[in-house]
Amino acid sequence: MTTFHAFLGCSLDGFIAGPAGELDWLTVFENTGYDAFFESVDAMAMGRSSYDTMRDMAPDYYRGMPIHVLSATLPAGVQPNMGDSAVTVHPDIPSLRAALTKAGVKRAYADGGRTVQSLLAAGLLSDITVTRVPVLIGSGIPLFGLLPNPVQAELVASITTSQGAVQSVYRLPTES
Template sequence: MDDFIARPDGDLSWLVSRGEAAGDAGFTPFMESVDALLMGRSTYQAIADQDDWPYLGRPVHVLSSTLPADVDPRITVHRDVAAAVDVLSEAGHRRVYVDGGRTTRAFLEAGLITELTLSRVPVLIGQGAPLFGPLSADIELEHVRTEVLGGGMVQTTYRVLPRADATPESVARAV
């Protein structure tokens, strides 16, 4: 509830603290609605060891300047945002789930996110990695819907309103 996406040490155990009461927290229908995923290195490393890969066969792309290209056969590694955007576009992916605080912030800054779905877990962790962090300007949102999920989780979707000052070139500066 306090806008942190991980504890300071990267721990995500609070995310599943609702247990079976949360079900899949709307994850399966959400994953079914996307063509591909793009996440940052930290997000990937937080889930890399999961035996049960939860992405329903969707292509997973990771932004990293340090991961080896062949680190994991389940992912495609990109060295920069522009390369990832090019590959995703060329593959015809129109609805891409962007995950991870810094990656999401960079795409918001560049005006490349049109919809934002936030799922809030009813727990306060007090400190950690922020979801958004500093932004260069306000990003205006328009409420689309809010749904209460199992275990008291709340999922809200917003339309991201276009920013007059965002250009594709600002992607490189935002990362």
């Protein structure tokens, strides 16, 4: 069974991107631990907005790792590669999970606000690493959205970076 893991940066006021998806305020901070996290996963599971942004901004960023896009608006199935990464679109979480499991993916990197929120609400997100950077942006795409019920997270580790960011790793309850 595939497990889902997130690694996200957010502003001090809880946004993962500006109102139009801007990330310039975030990319000036070092991604402490990102390379080790990236090496621990077998595939990407991202939403349509993240896919569009990364395809246009940095198509080689995922270094050939398979990318699975969760989208109800793109046609399901194989899409053109993004850099060296194969891309497959899935219309919903059950088809995404089935495809990842069939492909033998043990750990998937969940990326994109709505995708992470959907996996969390469904009880499928195993853990999340949040790097809160010392910048207030006022509005944008929130780190978390509405949940059907409160989710009790267990703090696994927390560090402060040399740039004043606080990075915390939380384990989350998942379905059996």
